Ligand SMILES: [Fe+2]
């Protein structure tokens with residue numbers, strides 16, 4: 001174990017012991033691979049130092065699965081896989097290239113080339129996202145790297161995938177992917193302290209965050225971007241019911257790319273925010289979308305998106321909140337987050353008819 005001052009922690013370091021706040025509240029369990037947001041959280045709680053596992057021990061300790069948490073063990077299965085390791089190495093390289101490209105855009109460097117940005121995502125997409133669930137890969141990367149750059153990569157990949165499901169042409173797919181990469185470039189102009197603040201933002205701080213779509217457009221405008229890309233940067237926080245920002249536009253006033261990217265953006269943000277809790281369960285995220293998503297997002301894009309995600313978990317083993325385990329055998333079209341489960345003892349449980357039960361974790 002290595003004792004490190006909280007200010008010297010780096011994303012990806014793994015806790016050796018549980019971390020408690022001064023009032024005794026458990027902040028993170030042992031063997032948490034810390035994200036930069038979690039490190040900010042520790043600073044917020046004024047935790048002076050943390051015991052970290054030496055890098056050589058991480059694979060063994062983490063992969064031994066000493067935790068009894070089922071969701072963590074699912075995540076461990078993914079992180080242990082060869083595919084994920086190859087993906088992680090490549091993803092980390094791409095994050096650096098995207099960071100450099102954003103910097104040249106911001107500093108109006110004449111060398112800026114959108115083709116470079118695009119090729120980073122296309123090659124990640126083409127080389128890695130075949131066997132394991134794309135969503136699992138992206139989510140596990142976000143636990144390691146939760147910077148704006150990683151978020152932009154994820155949104156670009158998810159948007160590209162949505163475009164494929166919608167039978168977009170290659171030209172449209174490339175434009176949508178580029179819009180996904182650039183959608184939050186305006187955040188590079190916002191103070192990192194505000195962006196990674198673990199507690200609720202003040203009204204003034206939220207006012208600053210709300211400026212990032214306009215700031216993004218200001219950065220890209222000198223390069224004469226495609227209209228579809230420009231509007232996606234400006235309008236990706238608008239919502240179909242008029243509840244979004246900066247203008248409060250409604251469905252038909254929001255461009256198609258902005259409506260698609262809004263879904264990819266919120267999905268990635270929701271799965272990332274769940275890192276603080278015991279684990280990411282896609283069913284929980286999908287249930288949230290089903291509860292409140294159809295007014296805010298375009299059903300034309302939301303429904304195929306949720307259906308595709310759910311289908312990737314068909315036949316997976318799951319844990320219900322009453323402790324029952326079973327396999328997903330049928331997806332209910334009316335409520336995607338409540339499929340039919342066949343339990344270990346051979347019984348069928350239709351979650352659509354059992355509001356008392358829900359999927360707590362994939363195991
Ligand atoms: Fe944004």
Ligand SMILES: [Fe+2]
Nearest residue numbers: 151183184265
């Ligand atoms: Fe975003």
